[in-house]
Amino acid sequence: MAYTIPETIRSSATAGERLLFRTLQTYLPDDYIVYYEPEIRGRRPDFVIIGPDLGIVVLEVKDYTLSTLLQINNDEWTIINRAGEQVTVKSPFKQARDNAFHIVDVLKKDKNLVHLEGKYQFQLKFPYGYGVVFTRLTQKDLVKKQLYPVIDPNLCLMRDEIDPDKESFSEEVLFEKILNMFVVPYRLRNPLTKEEIDAIRYHLFPEVRISAEFRPSVPYQDQILLSLHDIKAMDLHQENLAKQIGDKHRLIRGVAGSGKTLILASRAKLLAKEHPDWKILILCYNISLAQGIRQLINHMLREPDSLFDFDFTKHDGLADTAYGQIIVRNFHEWLKHDLKITEQQIPYILEKLEKGEAILPTYDAILVDEGQDFSSDWLALISKLLNPETQSLLLVEDRAQTIYRRKRSYAQDTGLNFQGRSKILTINYRNTAQIVKFAWDFYRTHSVLKNKVAHREFEGEIIAPQSTKRKGPEPVILKADHFATEMKEVAKQIQMLHNEKKVPYSEILILYRVKRTHLQDIIGVIKRALEKEQIPYYWLTENETAKRTFLRDDDKVKVSTIESSKGLDFQAVFIVNIDNMPFSLEEDKEREVSLLYIGMTRAKEYLYLSYSGESEFTKYLETIRKERQKMNAQRQKHG
Structure with a gap:
């Protein structure tokens, strides 16, 4: 089965489009991608097929019948339209050809996707073609009707070639016809790699872009070509979710690191593009996460579709919270600034709204990140301020990251039924396999919710992560005799990562549970250790202003509480002073388990856990540390 984007075709599609969609999905190979009506730089071809051994084929779909066609030639067709009027339109073959060349023009500017020498210099490395599908003609x-002089049989598919119910239908013929719809008739010697397919998607669909190393374009034998490296794009599942969610309310439940926030931001950008008049609200619980989402959205909105127009040298601060029609707020900031109410007033306001006695701002789309942290009243308020015409509400959550006790029924809270409207993301893209396993083993060992785990397709409270195949070093466990020694070692490890592994300071995060106890000034010790090693740092959780104004990419190590790190990720994470977990004043141990799990899953590649005292969690870590020492000693003995 081919991978289709979106996963299901819209209900208003024609019967012929639905038939073709199902046929392509069912009969094309598993590693083919079929896009239905993708928006590509202002155009919407009906279907775009990308296959590793195929290249790209663009299909135009027409539901003409013989009685519809009055006069046709190579340029224009005179037809009877659905309203029964006689109109002249561009030949569907020209439409398909123009759409194919439009795509080729975009891709030919990437140095990695063209031949740099030889007979096909500056042409795409892979074939491209186009065709027309006549869903009601055989x-x-x-x-x-002797239509062959105008309708080239090699460039079209007829009803009997796409309808599996027809006796003459053949999977082999369908595939062969698509393989022959090429402008340049050559087969790929080597199939397109995943990197090349990601590069194609990166250029055609800006909403899937995550990052790329960009080298300024330079003239190459009179041609200006883009030079992109280390391209990272959403995977197909994430892209599908961002594009599929459009119709009304949706729930995405995903493991830590599955790209939930990225999907949410991409969805917001798509909605803003499709509905320029819509007022769009993004809400989350955390102040620092709201600032992180603002920066992500700001980057997405400022990046033009064509990378030739993008000034990659600009990294300016963010002054306002609204970009165009997208407003990003943490929940309490939204109450205060936009609704001019307090949390205590919510039940009273809900009553007033029910009776039609209150006037508050309304939104065409609301997207909620970290939905597990929102109470029933909050969700009820949000749903009351959603445009009933659009019902465009997206809730994103991971209940393994719940650190606030909320009892919940989304149907009751919002008045919307999410049955059949939710998706589960089980693959963790953020962390290495070693970090995922380490964090999940800890969570399973300590959580009282471990018996409510959802395994892949089963709906449950907590979703067990599946790791990507990305490997990395094992998490490091550091034990010291007191906290000052612990931080001295942490500072040394940071310098080693920075100098030897070339990890930028901006990609390093230090997490602590509490800033001060009766015994110790935790934050003071952290700051002194960093200053002694001359490590630049930014105390993210010093106060609300620090949370609201932090810049993700300034060249400084970030220092934060674990709570405020939700939704963020860094290449290297140091969780210090773990002997203060579970925190003595916290009655809810489950919250502490979730917090440490959250902290661990912020790390993309390097994770360090350190302590200089004893607690329930450090006893667990100490067991692992001693087991490792034992195994190392045995290895050396038999080495």
């Missing part, structure tokens, strides 16, 4: 119709 091959007999072409013969009967």
Whole structure:
């Protein structure tokens, strides 16, 4: 089965489009991608097929019948339209050809996707083609009406070639016809790699872009070509979710690191593009996460579709919270600034709204990140301020990251039924396999919710992560005799990562549970250790202003509480002073388990856990540390 984007075709599609969608999905190979009506730089071809051994084929779909066609030539067709009027339109073959060349023009500017020398210099490395699908005409119709001079049989698919219910249908013929719809008739010697397919998607669909190393374009034998490296794009599942969610309310439940926030931001950008008049609200619980989402959205909105127009040298601060029609707020900031109410007033306001006695701002789309942290009242308020015409509400959550006790029924809270409207993301893209396993083993060992785990397709409270195949070093466990020694070692490790592994300071995060106890000034010790090693740092959780104004990419190590790190990720994470977990004043141990799990899953590649005292969690870590020492000693003995 081919991978289709979106996963299901819209309900308003024609019967012919639905038939073709199902046929392509069912009969094309598993590693083919079929896009239905993708928006590509202002155009919407009906279907775009990308296959590793195929290249790219663009299909135009027409539901013409013989009686619809009045006069046709190579340039224009005179037809009877659905309203029964006689109109002249561009030939569907020209439409398909123009759409194919439009795509080729975009891709030919990437140095990695063209031949740099030889007969096909500056042409795409892979073939591209186009065709027309006539969903209500058969091959007999072409013969009967002698349409072959204008309708090239090699460039079209007829009803009997796409309908599996027809006796003459053949999977082999369908595939062969698509393989022959090429402008440049050559087969790929080597199939397109995943990197090349990601590069194609990166250029055609800006909403899937995550990052790329960009080298300024330079003239190459009179041609200006883009030079992109280390391209990272959403995977197909994430892209599908961002594009599929559009119709009304949706729930995405995903493991830590599955790209939930990225999907949410991409969805917001798509909605803003499709509905320029919509007022769009993004809400989350955390102040620092709200600032992180603002920066992500700001980057997405400022990046033009064509990378030739993008000034990659600009990294300016963010002054305002609204970009165009997208407003990003943490929940309490939204109450205060936009609704001019307090949390205590919510039940009273809900009553007033029910009776039609209150006037508050309304939104065409609301997207909620970290939905597990929102109480029933909050969700009820949000749903009351959603445009009833659009019902465009997206809730994103991971209940393994719940650190606030909320009892919940989304149907009751919002008045919307999410049955059949939710998706589960089980693959963790953020962390290495070693970090995922380490964090999940800890969570499973300590959580009282471990018996409510959802395994892949089963709906449950907590979703067990599946790791990507990305490997990395094992998490490091550091034990010291007191906290000052612990931080001295942490500072040394940071310098080693920075100098030897070339990890930028901006990609390093230090997490602590509490800033001060009766015994110790935790934050003071952290700051002194960093200053002694001359490590630049930014105390993210010093106060609300620090949370609201932090810049993700300034060249400084970030220092934060674990709570405020939700939704963020860094290449290297140091969780210090773990002997203060579970925190003595916290009655809810489950919250502490979730917090440490959250902290661990912020790390993309390097994770360090350190302590200089004893607690329930450090006893667990100490067991692992001693087991490792034992195994190392045995290895050396038998080495």
